[in-house]
Amino acid sequence: MIRLSRERARQIAVRAQLLDGRSTDLVAVAERLTHLQVDPTNAVAPSVDLVLWSRMGDAYWPGAADDALTDRMFFQLIGTLRPMSHLPLYLEEMAAWPPEPGRGQRWLEANDAFRRDVLDHLSREAPLLSREIPDTAAVPWESSGWTGARNVTMMLELLDVRGQVAIVGREGRERLWDLASRVYPKVTPVPLEPSRDERRRLRMRSLGISRPRVPAFSAGDPWYVEPLGLPAVVDGVDGEWVVDPAALDEDFVGRTALLSPFDRLVHNRERMVDLFGFDYILEMFKPAALRRWGYFALPVLHGDRLVGKVDARADRRAGVLRVNALHTDVPFDGALTDAVNHELEALAAWLKLTPR
Numbered sequence: 001m002i003r004l005s006r007e008r009a010r011q012i013a014v015r016a017q018l019l020d021g022r023s024t025d026l027v028a029v030a031e032r033l034t035h036l037q038v039d040p041t042n043a044v045a046p047s048v049d050l051v052l053w054s055r056m057g058d059a060y061w062p063g064a065a066d067d068a069l070t071d072r073m074f075f076q077l078i079g080t081l082r083p084m085s086h087l088p089l090y091l092e093e094m095a096a097w098p099p100e101p102g103r104g105q106r107w108l109e110a111n112d113a114f115r116r117d118v119l120d121h122l123s124r125e126a127p128l129l130s131r132e133i134p135d136t137a138a139v140p141w142e143s144s145g146w147t148g149a150r151n152v153t154m155m156l157e158l159l160d161v162r163g164q165v166a167i168v169g170r171e172g173r174e175r176l177w178d179l180a181s182r183v184y185p186k187v188t189p190v191p192l193e194p195s196r197d198e199r200r201r202l203r204m205r206s207l208g209i210s211r212p213r214v215p216a217f218s219a220g221d222p223w224y225v226e227p228l229g230l231p232a233v234v235d236g237v238d239g240e241w242v243v244d245p246a247a248l249d250e251d252f253v254g255r256t257a258l259l260s261p262f263d264r265l266v267h268n269r270e271r272m273v274d275l276f277g278f279d280y281i282l283e284m285f286k287p288a289a290l291r292r293w294g295y296f297a298l299p300v301l302h303g304d305r306l307v308g309k310v311d312a313r314a315d316r317r318a319g320v321l322r323v324n325a326l327h328t329d330v331p332f333d334g335a336l337t338d339a340v341n342h343e344l345e346a347l348a349a350w351l352k353l354t355p356r
Contacts, residue, residue, distance in 0.1 A: 002232035002243055009209050009234045010275050010304040011252040012243060016208025017055075017265050019257055019301060024059040026052065027073055027083055034199075034206045035080040036065060037262050040173050041284065043296035044314050044321075045351060048081060050260035050298075053350060062351070070169040075184065078161060084185065089199055091189035094163030104158050110139040111155065118155050119164065119179065126178040127168050130156055133177075197228065204229045206264065209243045211271065237274050254303030256339035258310060258347060266299050266306070278306040278329065293327050300340055305330065310344065320356040321348040 004012070014020055023029050029052060030036060039047040045062060052060045065081055068074045074081045077090065098105045108115060114137045121133050130152045137151035156177055159165040166183035169176045190198065204210065204227035213226055229242030259265060261282040266272050272280065280299055283291040294311025301307070311325040323344060332340070348355040 002230050002248065004209070004232055004234050004241075004243065006234055006236050006275060007304060009232075009237075009241070009243075011254075012208040012247045012250075013265065013271075013275060014208075014254070014301065014304050015250055015252055016206060016244065016247060017263075019055060019259075019265060020253055020255060022057050022059070023055050026056070026060065026064060026068060027085070029055055030068075030074065030081065030083040031085060032206060033264060034086070034202050035082045036074075037267075038076065038079050038081060039262055041296065042314075043284070044298065044312055044347075047260045047262040050258075051263055053347070054257045054259055054263065057346070058350060066170055069167065072183065072185070076160075076167040076175075078157075086202075087184060088187045088190045089195040091163060091184075091187070092192045092195055094161060095189070096192065097162050107139065107141060107154075108158060111137050111151075114138060114151070115155060115159070118152070118159065122165060122177060122179050126182070127176040128178075129171060129174045129176060131174070196225075200225060200228045203227045204242065204244045205246065207244070208247045209234075209241055209275070212240055212242050214268065234275070239274075252304070255301075256303075256336075256343055257301045258340075258343050259299040259301055261296060261299070263299070265301070272306070276306045280306070280309060294324060297327070300343075302336060302339065307336065308332070308340070310340070312344070312347075314351055314353060316353070319353055321351060321353040322356055 018029060018032055036048045036051055041047065044050065045053070048065045049060070049062050052065060065074065069076060069081060073084055075084055075087055076082070117136045118133055122128060133152050135151045137155070140149050141151050141154040156165055160167065163180050165177050166180040167175045168178045168183055189195075203225065207227060209232065210227045210229065227242055230245050232241040232243040234241055266278070266280060269281065272278050278299070280293070283293060283297065284295050293309045295313070297309040297311045299306055299309055307330045308326060308328040310323060311327070313322045313324065315322050321344070326340065344355050
Protein backbone atom coordinates (compact mmCIF):
# COMPACT_ATOMS: atom_id res chain seq x y z
CA MET A 1 0.00 0.00 0.00
CA ILE A 2 1.45 3.36 -1.12
CA ARG A 3 0.97 6.24 1.34
CA LEU A 4 0.89 9.74 -0.12
CA SER A 5 0.54 13.19 1.34
CA ARG A 6 -2.24 15.25 -0.18
CA GLU A 7 0.36 17.60 -1.63
CA ARG A 8 2.20 14.75 -3.35
CA ALA A 9 -1.06 13.31 -4.67
CA ARG A 10 -1.89 16.68 -6.23
CA GLN A 11 1.56 16.93 -7.79
CA ILE A 12 1.15 13.49 -9.34
CA ALA A 13 -2.25 14.48 -10.76
CA VAL A 14 -0.94 17.75 -12.21
CA ARG A 15 2.17 16.20 -13.73
CA ALA A 16 0.21 13.29 -15.23
CA GLN A 17 -1.86 15.85 -17.13
CA LEU A 18 1.28 17.59 -18.46
CA LEU A 19 0.42 20.79 -16.61
CA ASP A 20 3.74 21.23 -14.81
CA GLY A 21 5.63 22.41 -17.89
CA ARG A 22 5.31 23.19 -21.57
CA SER A 23 4.94 20.45 -24.17
CA THR A 24 5.51 21.05 -27.86
CA ASP A 25 4.31 17.90 -29.66
CA LEU A 26 0.55 17.88 -30.34
CA VAL A 27 0.25 14.15 -30.98
CA ALA A 28 2.37 13.27 -27.94
CA VAL A 29 0.13 15.43 -25.74
CA ALA A 30 -3.00 13.75 -27.11
CA GLU A 31 -1.47 10.31 -26.59
CA ARG A 32 -0.74 11.16 -22.96
CA LEU A 33 -4.19 12.63 -22.28
CA THR A 34 -5.85 9.75 -24.25
CA HIS A 35 -8.71 11.96 -25.44
CA LEU A 36 -9.73 15.58 -25.93
CA GLN A 37 -13.36 16.41 -25.28
CA VAL A 38 -15.06 18.27 -28.13
CA ASP A 39 -17.49 20.97 -27.00
CA PRO A 40 -18.88 23.75 -29.22
CA THR A 41 -18.82 26.42 -26.47
CA ASN A 42 -16.58 29.25 -27.62
CA ALA A 43 -16.89 31.83 -24.85
CA VAL A 44 -13.10 32.15 -24.69
CA ALA A 45 -11.97 29.48 -27.16
CA PRO A 46 -13.17 25.95 -27.95
CA SER A 47 -12.34 23.64 -25.05
CA VAL A 48 -10.06 21.44 -27.17
CA ASP A 49 -7.97 24.49 -28.02
CA LEU A 50 -7.87 25.71 -24.40
CA VAL A 51 -6.80 22.30 -23.10
CA LEU A 52 -3.96 22.13 -25.60
CA TRP A 53 -2.90 25.76 -25.12
CA SER A 54 -2.70 25.18 -21.34
CA ARG A 55 -0.09 22.52 -22.02
CA MET A 56 1.66 23.79 -25.16
CA GLY A 57 1.37 27.57 -25.07
CA ASP A 58 2.29 29.24 -28.37
CA ALA A 59 3.49 25.91 -29.76
CA TYR A 60 -0.22 25.24 -30.32
CA TRP A 61 -2.30 27.44 -32.61
CA PRO A 62 -6.12 27.76 -32.48
CA GLY A 63 -7.75 25.13 -34.68
CA ALA A 64 -4.69 22.86 -34.93
CA ALA A 65 -6.66 19.96 -33.42
CA ASP A 66 -9.22 20.23 -36.24
CA ASP A 67 -6.36 20.31 -38.73
CA ALA A 68 -4.98 17.15 -37.12
CA LEU A 69 -8.38 15.48 -37.56
CA THR A 70 -8.43 16.44 -41.26
CA ASP A 71 -4.85 15.20 -41.65
CA ARG A 72 -5.80 11.83 -40.06
CA MET A 73 -3.51 12.33 -37.05
CA PHE A 74 -6.64 12.18 -34.85
CA PHE A 75 -9.94 10.36 -35.09
CA GLN A 76 -13.18 11.41 -33.41
CA LEU A 77 -15.25 9.02 -31.31
CA ILE A 78 -18.23 9.86 -29.08
CA GLY A 79 -17.51 13.56 -28.85
CA THR A 80 -13.78 13.13 -28.27
CA LEU A 81 -10.67 13.49 -30.41
CA ARG A 82 -8.20 10.65 -29.97
CA PRO A 83 -4.74 10.03 -31.44
CA MET A 84 -4.85 7.81 -34.51
CA SER A 85 -2.09 5.70 -32.95
CA HIS A 86 -4.69 4.50 -30.41
CA LEU A 87 -7.18 3.36 -33.07
CA PRO A 88 -6.13 -0.34 -32.88
CA LEU A 89 -7.21 -0.30 -29.21
CA TYR A 90 -10.80 0.55 -30.19
CA LEU A 91 -11.50 -1.37 -33.39
CA GLU A 92 -12.50 -4.66 -31.74
CA GLU A 93 -14.72 -2.80 -29.26
CA MET A 94 -16.37 -0.90 -32.09
CA ALA A 95 -16.93 -4.04 -34.13
CA ALA A 96 -18.55 -5.74 -31.13
CA TRP A 97 -20.84 -2.81 -30.29
CA PRO A 98 -23.27 -2.92 -28.61
CA PRO A 99 -22.00 -5.12 -25.79
CA GLU A 100 -25.62 -6.09 -25.09
CA PRO A 101 -28.92 -5.37 -26.89
CA GLY A 102 -30.34 -1.97 -26.13
CA ARG A 103 -32.28 0.95 -27.50
CA GLY A 104 -29.71 1.91 -30.13
CA GLN A 105 -29.43 -1.63 -31.45
CA ARG A 106 -33.22 -1.99 -31.68
CA TRP A 107 -33.50 1.32 -33.54
CA LEU A 108 -30.80 0.27 -36.00
CA GLU A 109 -32.57 -3.02 -36.66
CA ALA A 110 -35.86 -1.21 -37.29
CA ASN A 111 -34.08 1.13 -39.72
CA ASP A 112 -31.82 -1.26 -41.60
CA ALA A 113 -32.86 0.13 -45.00
CA PHE A 114 -32.13 3.65 -43.71
CA ARG A 115 -28.70 2.50 -42.54
CA ARG A 116 -27.94 1.13 -46.00
CA ASP A 117 -29.15 4.37 -47.60
CA VAL A 118 -26.80 6.44 -45.43
CA LEU A 119 -23.82 4.23 -46.23
CA ASP A 120 -24.70 4.30 -49.94
CA HIS A 121 -24.86 8.11 -50.02
CA LEU A 122 -21.49 8.33 -48.28
CA SER A 123 -20.01 5.77 -50.65
CA ARG A 124 -21.04 7.84 -53.68
CA GLU A 125 -20.80 11.45 -52.50
CA ALA A 126 -18.72 11.79 -49.31
CA PRO A 127 -17.59 13.79 -47.53
CA LEU A 128 -21.05 14.99 -46.55
CA LEU A 129 -22.67 17.04 -43.81
CA SER A 130 -25.53 15.32 -42.00
CA ARG A 131 -28.05 17.76 -43.54
CA GLU A 132 -26.92 16.65 -47.01
CA ILE A 133 -28.03 13.05 -46.37
CA PRO A 134 -31.73 12.26 -46.95
CA ASP A 135 -33.74 11.06 -43.96
CA THR A 136 -35.40 7.78 -44.97
CA ALA A 137 -35.93 6.46 -41.44
CA ALA A 138 -38.90 4.13 -41.05
CA VAL A 139 -38.92 4.66 -37.28
CA PRO A 140 -37.94 8.10 -35.92
CA TRP A 141 -35.49 8.46 -33.06
CA GLU A 142 -37.50 9.39 -29.98
CA SER A 143 -35.95 11.68 -27.41
CA SER A 144 -37.06 14.57 -25.22
CA GLY A 145 -33.64 16.17 -25.79
CA TRP A 146 -31.94 17.80 -28.77
CA THR A 147 -31.64 14.47 -30.64
CA GLY A 148 -35.41 13.98 -30.95
CA ALA A 149 -36.28 13.13 -34.59
CA ARG A 150 -32.71 13.97 -35.70
CA ASN A 151 -32.59 10.66 -37.45
CA VAL A 152 -29.63 11.23 -39.77
CA THR A 153 -27.47 12.59 -36.94
CA MET A 154 -28.32 9.64 -34.69
CA MET A 155 -27.69 7.11 -37.46
CA LEU A 156 -24.28 8.62 -38.20
CA GLU A 157 -23.30 8.69 -34.53
CA LEU A 158 -24.33 5.07 -34.00
CA LEU A 159 -22.46 3.99 -37.12
CA ASP A 160 -19.46 5.97 -35.88
CA VAL A 161 -19.47 3.97 -32.63
CA ARG A 162 -19.63 0.78 -34.72
CA GLY A 163 -16.62 1.86 -36.79
CA GLN A 164 -18.54 2.08 -40.08
CA VAL A 165 -18.40 5.84 -40.64
CA ALA A 166 -15.95 8.49 -39.47
CA ILE A 167 -15.69 12.26 -39.10
CA VAL A 168 -13.14 13.71 -41.51
CA GLY A 169 -13.36 17.41 -40.71
CA ARG A 170 -15.74 20.30 -40.14
CA GLU A 171 -17.44 23.13 -41.96
CA GLY A 172 -17.91 25.68 -39.22
CA ARG A 173 -19.43 23.69 -36.37
CA GLU A 174 -20.88 20.98 -38.62
CA ARG A 175 -19.16 17.64 -38.99
CA LEU A 176 -18.13 16.14 -42.32
CA TRP A 177 -18.68 12.38 -42.64
CA ASP A 178 -17.20 9.61 -44.78
CA LEU A 179 -16.93 5.83 -44.72
CA ALA A 180 -14.51 4.65 -42.06
CA SER A 181 -12.90 2.31 -44.58
CA ARG A 182 -11.69 5.39 -46.48
CA VAL A 183 -10.57 7.28 -43.38
CA TYR A 184 -8.97 4.86 -40.94
CA PRO A 185 -5.57 3.39 -41.77
CA LYS A 186 -5.32 -0.34 -42.30
CA VAL A 187 -4.07 -1.52 -38.91
CA THR A 188 -4.31 -4.74 -36.96
CA PRO A 189 -6.90 -4.47 -34.17
CA VAL A 190 -5.73 -5.37 -30.69
CA PRO A 191 -7.89 -8.22 -29.30
CA LEU A 192 -10.71 -7.16 -26.99
CA GLU A 193 -9.38 -7.97 -23.52
CA PRO A 194 -5.76 -6.86 -24.13
CA SER A 195 -7.08 -3.62 -25.64
CA ARG A 196 -9.18 -2.95 -22.55
CA ASP A 197 -6.20 -3.60 -20.29
CA GLU A 198 -4.02 -1.25 -22.32
CA ARG A 199 -6.69 1.48 -22.22
CA ARG A 200 -6.88 1.04 -18.45
CA ARG A 201 -3.11 1.47 -18.22
CA LEU A 202 -3.19 4.55 -20.44
CA ARG A 203 -5.99 6.02 -18.35
CA MET A 204 -3.95 5.48 -15.21
CA ARG A 205 -0.96 7.21 -16.78
CA SER A 206 -3.10 10.18 -17.83
CA LEU A 207 -4.65 10.59 -14.37
CA GLY A 208 -1.64 9.79 -12.21
CA ILE A 209 -3.89 9.07 -9.23
CA SER A 210 -7.49 7.93 -9.24
CA ARG A 211 -10.18 6.17 -7.30
CA PRO A 212 -10.18 2.42 -8.05
CA ARG A 213 -13.32 2.78 -10.18
CA VAL A 214 -14.00 5.80 -12.39
CA PRO A 215 -16.67 6.64 -14.99
CA ALA A 216 -15.90 5.28 -18.44
CA PHE A 217 -15.66 7.39 -21.57
CA SER A 218 -15.04 4.92 -24.40
CA ALA A 219 -17.08 3.01 -26.93
CA GLY A 220 -18.28 -0.27 -25.49
CA ASP A 221 -16.79 0.22 -22.04
CA PRO A 222 -18.93 -0.59 -19.03
CA TRP A 223 -20.22 2.35 -17.00
CA TYR A 224 -17.15 2.21 -14.79
CA VAL A 225 -13.58 1.12 -15.44
CA GLU A 226 -10.71 0.29 -13.14
CA PRO A 227 -7.42 2.07 -13.97
CA LEU A 228 -4.38 -0.19 -13.62
CA GLY A 229 -2.31 1.13 -10.72
CA LEU A 230 -0.93 0.38 -7.27
CA PRO A 231 -3.26 0.63 -4.25
CA ALA A 232 -2.71 3.83 -2.28
CA VAL A 233 -4.05 5.99 0.53
CA VAL A 234 -3.91 9.77 0.72
CA ASP A 235 -3.38 11.39 4.12
CA GLY A 236 -6.47 13.23 5.27
CA VAL A 237 -8.72 11.80 2.54
CA ASP A 238 -11.07 8.89 3.15
CA GLY A 239 -11.23 5.87 0.90
CA GLU A 240 -9.01 3.92 -1.45
CA TRP A 241 -6.94 5.19 -4.37
CA VAL A 242 -4.74 3.77 -7.10
CA VAL A 243 -1.60 5.47 -8.33
CA ASP A 244 0.54 5.13 -11.45
CA PRO A 245 3.77 3.45 -10.27
CA ALA A 246 5.79 5.35 -12.88
CA ALA A 247 4.68 8.64 -11.32
CA LEU A 248 5.96 7.95 -7.82
CA ASP A 249 9.57 9.02 -8.40
CA GLU A 250 8.98 11.84 -10.89
CA ASP A 251 10.09 15.33 -9.95
CA PHE A 252 7.61 18.18 -9.86
CA VAL A 253 8.13 21.78 -10.94
CA GLY A 254 4.89 23.76 -10.85
CA ARG A 255 3.67 26.63 -12.97
CA THR A 256 0.61 28.84 -13.31
CA ALA A 257 -2.00 27.85 -15.87
CA LEU A 258 -5.53 28.81 -16.91
CA LEU A 259 -7.68 25.73 -17.49
CA SER A 260 -10.74 24.92 -19.55
CA PRO A 261 -13.79 24.04 -17.43
CA PHE A 262 -13.68 20.69 -19.28
CA ASP A 263 -10.02 20.04 -18.40
CA ARG A 264 -9.37 16.51 -17.14
CA LEU A 265 -7.75 17.91 -13.98
CA VAL A 266 -11.14 19.27 -12.85
CA HIS A 267 -13.51 17.12 -14.87
CA ASN A 268 -14.02 14.58 -12.06
CA ARG A 269 -15.56 16.87 -9.44
CA GLU A 270 -15.26 14.32 -6.63
CA ARG A 271 -11.52 13.88 -7.14
CA MET A 272 -11.11 17.66 -7.50
CA VAL A 273 -12.70 18.24 -4.09
CA ASP A 274 -10.89 15.34 -2.39
CA LEU A 275 -7.39 16.28 -3.56
CA PHE A 276 -7.57 20.02 -4.22
CA GLY A 277 -10.37 21.15 -1.91
CA PHE A 278 -11.59 23.30 -4.81
CA ASP A 279 -15.16 24.57 -4.98
CA TYR A 280 -16.09 24.81 -8.64
CA ILE A 281 -18.73 23.89 -11.17
CA LEU A 282 -19.32 25.04 -14.73
CA GLU A 283 -22.16 27.55 -14.56
CA MET A 284 -23.01 28.13 -18.22
CA PHE A 285 -26.29 26.25 -17.79
CA LYS A 286 -27.36 28.31 -14.76
CA PRO A 287 -29.43 31.51 -14.99
CA ALA A 288 -27.11 34.52 -14.87
CA ALA A 289 -28.48 35.66 -11.51
CA LEU A 290 -27.49 32.35 -9.90
CA ARG A 291 -23.88 32.25 -11.11
CA ARG A 292 -21.14 32.74 -8.54
CA TRP A 293 -18.13 32.79 -10.86
CA GLY A 294 -19.37 33.45 -14.38
CA TYR A 295 -20.64 31.82 -17.56
CA PHE A 296 -17.37 30.04 -18.49
CA ALA A 297 -15.01 30.70 -15.58
CA LEU A 298 -11.50 29.32 -16.08
CA PRO A 299 -9.97 27.48 -13.09
CA VAL A 300 -6.55 28.82 -12.12
CA LEU A 301 -3.79 26.32 -11.36
CA HIS A 302 -0.73 27.51 -9.43
CA GLY A 303 1.83 24.84 -8.69
CA ASP A 304 -0.15 21.94 -7.24
CA ARG A 305 -3.09 24.08 -6.06
CA LEU A 306 -6.25 25.30 -7.71
CA VAL A 307 -6.34 28.85 -6.41
CA GLY A 308 -9.17 30.70 -8.16
CA LYS A 309 -11.40 31.25 -11.16
CA VAL A 310 -11.24 33.85 -13.94
CA ASP A 311 -14.51 35.06 -15.42
CA ALA A 312 -13.41 35.96 -18.94
CA ARG A 313 -15.09 36.28 -22.34
CA ALA A 314 -13.58 36.77 -25.79
CA ASP A 315 -15.26 39.75 -27.46
CA ARG A 316 -14.01 39.14 -30.97
CA ARG A 317 -16.03 41.95 -32.50
CA ALA A 318 -14.34 44.47 -30.21
CA GLY A 319 -11.01 42.65 -30.38
CA VAL A 320 -10.65 42.27 -26.62
CA LEU A 321 -10.48 39.55 -23.98
CA ARG A 322 -12.78 40.86 -21.28
CA VAL A 323 -11.77 39.85 -17.77
CA ASN A 324 -14.92 40.45 -15.76
CA ALA A 325 -13.68 39.12 -12.41
CA LEU A 326 -10.95 37.16 -10.69
CA HIS A 327 -12.38 35.02 -7.89
CA THR A 328 -9.69 33.99 -5.40
CA ASP A 329 -9.80 30.86 -3.27
CA VAL A 330 -6.54 31.64 -1.45
CA PRO A 331 -4.89 34.97 -0.61
CA PHE A 332 -3.06 36.31 -3.68
CA ASP A 333 0.34 37.87 -3.05
CA GLY A 334 2.12 40.02 -5.60
CA ALA A 335 3.92 37.10 -7.25
CA LEU A 336 0.73 35.08 -7.72
CA THR A 337 -1.15 38.11 -9.03
CA ASP A 338 1.64 38.79 -11.53
CA ALA A 339 1.67 35.13 -12.63
CA VAL A 340 -2.08 35.11 -13.29
CA ASN A 341 -1.92 38.44 -15.14
CA HIS A 342 0.93 37.07 -17.26
CA GLU A 343 -1.19 34.05 -18.23
CA LEU A 344 -4.15 36.29 -19.10
CA GLU A 345 -1.92 38.44 -21.30
CA ALA A 346 -0.53 35.31 -22.95
CA LEU A 347 -4.05 33.98 -23.53
CA ALA A 348 -5.17 37.27 -25.08
CA ALA A 349 -2.09 37.40 -27.33
CA TRP A 350 -2.67 33.78 -28.41
CA LEU A 351 -6.26 34.72 -29.35
CA LYS A 352 -5.00 37.93 -31.03
CA LEU A 353 -7.06 39.99 -28.60
CA THR A 354 -6.28 42.80 -26.17
CA PRO A 355 -6.83 42.02 -22.47
CA ARG A 356 -9.24 44.36 -20.72
